Amino acid sequence: xxxxxxxxxxxxxxxxxxxxxxxxxxxxxxxxxxxxxxxxxxxxxxxxxxxxxxxxxxxxxxxxxxxxxxxxxxxxxxxxxxxxxxxxxxxxxxxxxxxxxxxxxxxxxxxxxxxxxxxxxxxxxxxxxxxxxxxxxxxxxxxxxxxxxxxxxxxxxxxxxxxxxxxxxxxxxxxxxxxxxxxxxxxxxxxxxxxxxxxxxxxxxxxxxxxxxxxxxxxxxxxxxxxxxxxxxxxxxxxxxxxxxxxxxxxxxxxxxxxxxxxxxxxxxxxxxxxxxxxxxxxxxxxxxxxxxxxxxxxxxxxxxxxxxxxxxxxxxxxxxxxxxxxxxxxxxxxxxxxxxxxxxxxxxxxxxxxxxxxxxxxxxxxxxxxxxxxxxxxxxxxxxxxxxxxxxxxxxxxxxxxxxxxxxxxxxxxxxxxxxxxxxxxxxxxxxxxxxxxxxxxxxxxxxxxxxxxxxxxxxxxxxxxxxxxxxxxxxxxxxxxxxxxxxxxxxxxxxxxxxxxxxxxxxxxxxxxxxxxxxxxxxxxxxxxxxxxxxxxxxxxxxxxxxxxxxxxxxxxxxxxxxxxxxxxxxxxxxxxxxxxxxxxxxxxxxxxxxxxx
Amino acid sequence: xxxxxxxxxxxxxxxxxxxxxxxxxxxxxxxxxxxxxxxxxxxxxxxxxxxxxxxxxxxxxxxxxxxxxxxxxxxxxxxxxxxxxxxxxxxxxxxxxxxxxxxxxxxxxxxxxxxxxxxxxxxxxxxxxxxxxxxxxxxxxxxxxxxxxxxxxxxxxxxxxxxxxxxxxxxxxxxxxxxxxxxxxxxxxxxxxxxxxxxxxxxxxxxxxxxxxxxxxxxxxxxxxxxxxxxxxxxxxxxxxxxxxxxx
Numbered sequence: 036x037x038x039x040x041x042x043x044x045x046x047x048x049x050x051x052x053x054x055x056x057x058x059x060x061x062x063x064x065x066x067x068x069x070x071x072x073x074x075x076x077x078x079x080x081x082x083x084x085x086x087x088x089x090x091x092x093x094x095x096x097x098x099x100x101x102x103x104x105x106x107x108x109x110x111x112x113x114x115x116x117x118x119x120x121x122x123x124x125x126x127x128x129x130x131x132x133x134x135x136x137x138x139x140x141x142x143x144x145x146x147x148x149x150x151x152x153x154x155x156x157x158x159x160x161x162x163x164x165x166x167x168x169x170x171x172x173x174x175x176x177x178x179x180x181x182x183x184x185x186x187x188x189x190x191x192x193x194x195x196x197x198x199x200x201x202x203x204x205x206x207x208x209x210x211x212x213x214x215x216x217x218x219x220x221x222x223x224x225x226x227x228x229x230x231x232x233x234x235x236x237x238x239x240x241x242x243x244x245x246x247x248x249x250x251x252x253x254x255x256x257x258x259x260x261x262x263x264x265x266x267x268x269x270x271x272x273x274x275x276x277x278x279x280x281x282x283x284x285x286x287x288x289x290x291x292x293x294x295x296x297x298x299x300x301x302x303x304x305x306x307x308x309x310x311x312x313x314x315x316x317x318x319x320x321x322x323x324x325x326x327x328x329x330x331x332x333x334x335x336x337x338x339x340x341x342x343x344x345x346x347x348x349x350x351x352x353x354x355x356x357x358x359x360x361x362x363x364x365x366x367x368x369x370x371x372x373x374x375x376x377x378x379x380x381x382x383x384x385x386x387x388x389x390x391x392x393x394x395x396x397x398x399x400x401x402x403x404x405x406x407x408x409x410x411x412x413x414x415x416x417x418x419x420x421x422x423x424x425x426x427x428x429x430x431x432x433x434x435x436x437x438x439x440x441x442x443x444x445x446x447x448x449x450x451x452x453x454x455x456x457x458x459x460x461x462x463x464x465x466x467x468x469x470x471x472x473x474x475x476x477x478x479x480x481x482x483x484x485x486x487x488x489x490x491x492x493x494x495x496x497x498x499x500x501x502x503x504x505x506x507x508x509x510x511x512x513x514x515x516x517x518x519x520x521x522x523x524x525x526x527x528x529x530x531x532x533x534x535x536x537x538x539x540x541x542x543x544x545x546x547x548x549x550x551x552x553x554x555x556x557x558x559x560x561x562x563x564x565x566x567x568x569x570x571x572x573x574x575x576x577x578x579x580x581x582x583x584x585x586x587x588x589x590x591x592x593x594x595x596x597x598x599x600x601x602x603x604x605x606x607x608x609x610x611x612x613x614x615x616x617x618x619x620x621x622x623x624x625x626x627x628x629x630x631x632x633x634x635x
Numbered sequence: 636x637x638x639x640x641x642x643x644x645x646x647x648x649x650x651x652x653x654x655x656x657x658x659x660x661x662x663x664x665x666x667x668x669x670x671x672x673x674x675x676x677x678x679x680x681x682x683x684x685x686x687x688x689x690x691x692x693x694x695x696x697x698x699x700x701x702x703x704x705x706x707x708x709x710x711x712x713x714x715x716x717x718x719x720x721x722x723x724x725x726x727x728x729x730x731x732x733x734x735x736x737x738x739x740x741x742x743x744x745x746x747x748x749x750x751x752x753x754x755x756x757x758x759x760x761x762x763x764x765x766x767x768x769x770x771x772x773x774x775x776x777x778x779x780x781x782x783x784x785x786x787x788x789x790x791x792x793x794x795x796x797x798x799x800x801x802x803x804x805x806x807x808x809x810x811x812x813x814x815x816x817x818x819x820x821x822x823x824x825x826x827x828x829x830x831x832x833x834x835x836x837x838x839x840x841x842x843x844x845x846x847x848x849x850x851x852x853x854x855x856x857x858x859x860x861x862x863x864x865x866x867x868x869x870x871x872x873x874x875x876x877x878x879x880x881x882x883x
Contacts, residue, residue, distance in 0.1 A: 041868065055877075079728075079729060087742065121753075128752050189732075195739065195787075283767040309699050
């Protein structure tokens with residue numbers, strides 16, 4: 036069994052049951068909690084935050100949900116944008132005269148794609164749509180449970196369809212295994228097509244192509260990360276509170292922001308904003324309550340000024356005007372310009388819902404006024420200074436944040452240490468290193484995992500297979516490099532050691548992997564390349580087991596615990612010498628180049 | 636032979652009998668001398684119809700300092716409990732009539748994706764809630780996961796929460812450290828200290844990546860950030876088939 040999730044501060048085992056899906060598990064847990072709470076203390080109102088990982092990547096859902104959308108996206112993203120806009124007009128979600136914003140230049144026209152690309156991309160969107168519908172189905176079970184308890188009438192529900200715009204982080208072609216992106220390795224359309232039916236299943240860790248994200252943000256131009264544009268920040272939101280909101284079915288167009296939810300809840304529950312909490316004087320809440328909109332669709336806006344900033348993308352809204360600049364698109368490796376030289380746009384949002392008439396040239400005084408307002412809002416909200424460094428911010432010491440492993444070249448771990456993320460585990464990437472495990476082998480021999488980092492979508496594992504020490508380097512799920520001892524490890528104490536001699540000369544290069552038993556070399560292999568930047572977005576390092584997905588098919592997930600004893604394991608990395616440091620400088624550029632390559 | 640277990644049970648029964656005998660006397664003493672003033676913890680008037688009044692004026696409790704300070708209790712000089720009335724029990728309750736609150740937050744879904752907003756993804760639950768509630772078509776987030784979650788859960792702009800981006804790209808600058816300041820109490824903590832049971836399910840992504848290890852510090856983990864109950868993953872994304880629990 037895999038201890039995956041947390042219950043409180045305790046890791047809990049995730050059932051390896053057929054058909055398990057996280058969102059279903061989360062829903063069951065929430066329903067059980069509500070039922071218990073209302074059973075025992077029906078007079079106490081609850082507060083629940085239900086935030087499934089869905090529909091963030093990896094896009095994963097059972098085949099029957101995907102099948103519901105078969106063929107529904109063959110028309111492509113350009114046509115989907117038009118269809119969506121028509122439906123939005125019919126629903127009264129956008130003004131009747133709204134026009135589609137242009138696509139970003141990097142997004143290809145659907146009809147210029149190859150047949151293979153169209154086949155693959157359409158399937159990606161089928162997976163996403165199925166994933167989205169299943170998520171809503173699970174939310175529906177939660178709502179029904181509240182209704183069955185007689186509680187729906189006096190439950191204030193915020194259903195927020197998105198914590199940001201649709202994600203373009205899948206790049207131009209989307210991804211079968213998201214970890215390839217984090218390591219700057221491009222997947223070819225042809226390679227992924229071979230696994231088309233696996234998309235959305237347990238062997239995939241996928242994301243759709245950026246064209247679908249742009250279509251997903253219709254009628255706007257941009258996507259997640261582009262903080263000045265409504266493509267990045269406008270999200271559908273529904274408020275339900277039958278006891279209080281009588282004019283059901285309406286649309287509200289007052290301008291609001293996610294910071295307005297907390298004041299709304301305080302007003303609705305009859306609570307004052309606290310001045311002090313847990314002994315600390317509080318920074319005042321910055322939003323405004325939305326309760327005033329419940330009865331009056333025409334009530335004048337109360338949230339009139341709001342700054343935006345993410346990764347140097349920035350904007351300022353004030354009284355119907357929006358000034359914004361795109362500093363860097365999600366698929367671009369570098370900023371488009373220095374911060375001072377960014378090109379700003381200006382929109383009158385009251386007459387231009389989809390932001391297509393840039394008034395920056397025509398109304399320079401207004402733009403200057405808005406830019407000045409951005410600077411004052413940015414100053415008083417700790418937005419400044421803006422730090423648009425890219426790859427440097429991935430590195431803790433360059434970025435200037437804590438790193439548990441800072442300055443350490445050696446880490447000793449013990450049995451029972453599991454799920455250690457790359458943020459709290461020693462970094463072996465792009466370095467020569469060794470793993471030394473002191474074991475006790477029982478009579479009859481031992482099997483199972485000694486130590487493993489990450490899993491099916493990239494990682495490595497040191498384990499005993501048929502009693503023989505083995506090391507497998509899983510390169511992004513694409514290639515395995517294995518080195519195994521020829522002999523079974525006999526009962527008694529043993530030291531097994533894996534040594535990796537890194538080629539150097541940049542990031543993600545290869546090296547030689549050597550296996551030693553009690554100090555004696557027993558096997559050696561060539562590892563052609565390694566992962567430069569990340570092993571996993573969710574799985575960590577485990578001692579004595581390989582939790583969640585398995586690194587290698589030499590053992591199964593959920594059934595790979597080490598059957599001997601582990602006294603301790605020491606991971607030692609070779610400190611970077613001057614020559615390597617020079618190489619590392621090149622390596623950063625190399626990494627950037629890889630990202631550039633990926634985005635083209 | 637009487638077993639030790641039976642002896643113990645016998646002893647508790649005797650104690651219980653004594654309490655039962657005494658109980659009516661205590662009740663009588665209470666009814667004989669009702670408290671002159673309403674108890675200090677008297678719940679507020681229903682907030683739903685008159686929220687502005689109920690927030691402060693209708694409540695005896697001062698809820699602007701949390702936790703709400705307990706009243707000072709007198710030292711009792713009487714020996715016999717039958718002759719005295721206990722002070723009112725101090726208990727924090729949510730304002731009377733306060734609604735349950737549920738926030739559902741979908742991840743990475745665009746404005747034009749759900750059927751309720753014209754999109755191709757059929758979402759009947761959202762459609763149903765919209766039909767009985769209100770659809771907002773000018774609601775905004777911050778354009779990224781953790782920053783939006785911090786603004787939603789804590790009620791301040793993301794940089795004021797030190798979540799200008801995700802903690803995995805945090806820096807040393809104010810606004811970007813990835814560590815929630817103590818002056819930014821989560822909404823869940825405010826509600827919990829006002830008598831709401833609180834729970835979070837799913838993705839958190841509001842604790843700094845380097846603080847999520849067995850060594851902590853756990854101060855900013857969900858159950859120490861206002862949630863009585865948490866079930867989910869603390870990082871940014873999870874395998875839906877075999878979820879892991881760490882940060883990305």
